[in-house]
Amino acid sequence: MTHTRTQTQPRTPQSDADTTSTTSGGRATTAMRVIVPLQGVVQGRGGLVLGSVIPCALFYFLQFYLKRHRPGPTPTTPPSTPPEAAEVSSPPLHRVQSRSIVSPRGRPQWTPMMRKIIQMVFFQLGLAENLLCVDLVQDWLAANAKNSIVGRDLSISGIATYHPSEGLMELKLAVAGFMSRVMERSTSFNPSQIILTAGAAVAIEMLSFCLADAGNAFLVPSPYSPDLDRDVKWRTGVEIIPVPCRSTDGFSLSTTALDRAFTQAKKRGLRVRGIIISNPSNPVGNLLNRETLYRLLDFATEKNIHIISNEILAGSTHGSEEFVSLAEIIDSEDLDRNRVHIIYGLSKDLSLPGFGMGVIYSFNENVLAASKKLTRFASISAPTQRLLIAMLSDTNFVDKFIKTNRERLHRICSEFVAGLKQLGIECAKSSGGFYCWADMRGLIRSYSEKGELELWDKLLNVAKINVTPGSSCHCIEPGWFQCCFTMLTEKDIPVVMERIAKVSETCKSHS
């Protein structure tokens, strides 16, 4: 069985020498830990008075705000006695428990205002969202959004009524064109092989439902994105069998490892239905080369299983390496295309996570037919489709965005990686994505998951940096961390590095 690691939530840290707070509640102590370092930052500029007044004011404001906007549901009126019947108040237990997947990278439950405040002192490097080119999107929306939804030619009735749930053909055309542009026209995409869904998570889950029965399994090279555990396994009952990749191989996938994993699965009586790869990979950020893709296809053909290639970061490549889509390989090969499926989405490459737009691109008619029916449960709302059609059809904007995004990604990645290097922290080669895969094995006290989590905790509570530990990505080698840099500006990098340096010093002095 896959070992699902549960992580402690970052919000209620157990011990911290800095805190002087005596207020109750984990949230208040967290706030205190946030304010104390702020004091230091402000004191440098505004003097003692400002240095005390501002943090106190912020602290009280935060307290007040926390009280009013406590995240999480509160009952309308509390029940007078706790319900006796466990049956009803606890929905089918085994299912719910498997659903309590918790990772330190778990979605923050803070309101935007809180986020703003926290962000002033707290660096979120655990969230793979790209803010580098938000200005471009903002400008485009300001100029075009209004007319693209309800304009002279578009009436409400045009967008309000029922639509084909798998997406308007116009949008599919636009998406096919965009995918081609993003992959630098190495291949073209057929709009009729596209199914649109309300997000990439939906697309992955949908394919999971279509290609495997409950109890079957997918092979997934590890380390892999923690989200996959939820997307592939949660409601479907499908298993993930990690195929470990090693730092000595640059975390690249070996066919031997695949084969071994497949055989082991068979021995355990698990039927493998497919392989799920991500390219560019998450969390490492490397690209799969042609040779690897060919070998994968051969392997899948030999075992008669599917391949799902999650190419959602194809537009966020920033190195000199060439990105090769599985679709391009298929073009040139004469093989059974029915086993090949590609996942894509706009949230990463176009900086539009709130929009929720995922793509299934498949060569299999039956998968397309089944997926089409499944989109009833998660289709993109019509006004959003209209907006996206307008945006994607604006090829000037699209080309400019792709180019600028790549430039900015490259710049910030290089600076971030160089900064880490100066601290003696090397990163795995990263040619794509919003993050780097940092080798902090030198800083962990014990070469184990425990040691790794201790370091993670220090980084979170002392350095105030949220990174994703390799263990939640199912990495077999402890000590690796994913650091996302796309929510930073260049000015933030020295601050981040300084903080990491402090932690790194304490780690070295302890060893």
Next chain:
Amino acid sequence: MAIEIEQPRVGLSKIAVSKTHGEDSPYFAGWKAYDENPYDEFRNPSGVIQMGLAENQVSFDILEEYLEQHAEEASWGKKASGFRENALFQDYHGLQSFRKAMASFMEQIREGRAKFNPDRVVLTAGATAANELLTFILADPGDALLVPTPYYPGFDRDLRWRTGVNIVPIHCDSSNNFQVTPQALEAAYKNAESLNIKVRGVLITNPSNPLGATIHRSTLEQILDFVTIKNIHLVSDEIYSGSVFSPTEFTSVAEILESRSYKDCERVHIVYSLSKDLGLPGFRVGTIYSYNDRVVTTARRMSSFTLISSQTQQLLGSMLSDEKFTGNYITKNRERLRNRYEKMVGGLRNAGVECLEGNAGLFCWVNLSPLLENQTRESELAVWEAILHRVKLNISPGSSCHCSEPGWFRVCFANMSEKTLEVALKRIQSFMEERKITSG
């Protein structure tokens, strides 16, 4: 010549190949006939009139006006920073402002007789997703939900397909206007027991689809008592709550809970959507309102698989928070629907066709059993086909709604213009007259 070895075809899952999506039933077949020959007042006056789609087009103009006037606010024209906060990193919590707007809209529909807490609102991409999500959470594969018949044909897909959960019908008949009785509830429960199926809850639609009528307060009380005794859940799909012709005739399960001081409320969950009341199915906006904390938390996480785009939330949020607008809309919408209903029923009566007395929704529950040769499903389908191909009207046969009495049909009246409705009524009148002549 070498013999080609056929590569074994790579297989798909059972879910992918199953027919549980139900899209082969007459309910959907009629839509196909319409798609192939759709009625148009000028270009195709002899085409099929679609009366099988429960869509609300009677109040579009009110919405259109509002959205056009407020398009600036809806997009991010002036509030560029709003985009950054709201669009970026879409949490499955949804925008607080939008949840508040949904809660207050739901309160307005119930004329303040029930209160809704925005923190209990979970957003989904439509009621279809909401119903499926609740089923995933409340039941395991092989378990069952009890659903009163006749029910919305889509439930066969929404509640059963991916979830692996069964629907055990609670049989209702015309002797008491298809209202649920304690005996019927008990019988359904025993039926499930005899099949060794564990019942996890009851799912009602109030107002009912396809009946077009609200559930009596006393019946709701009985249902609530039943689920409490059996210690199971109650899901109340109230997506037509804003389409009740007279607001006082609708009792939401939320009101009953309030009158009981929320005792034992953790078993109750309400589904709502903007598709029917606001006529915005294309927007894909649905919600689950649950009184159970664990269900709310789990549903929120699961809603990652069925998110509403922040842009849509932004677009509708300010509209739904505008109480003057929504109050006016709800009133006008009710009025217009009632007028349509009365026109429909009047026209049918002139043709000698009776309907169930309805007070809500976008359709009538029509009794065509006198036209059946035998009181069987086959005869009902024969009549359905005749009406589809000769009268060129697509209506929904009761059998696709699992009605135990053959001869009933659901006929929609809100998804067309008044003129088209008149044409449809005329066709029915001629059809009935023909029948009288031929049957002597």
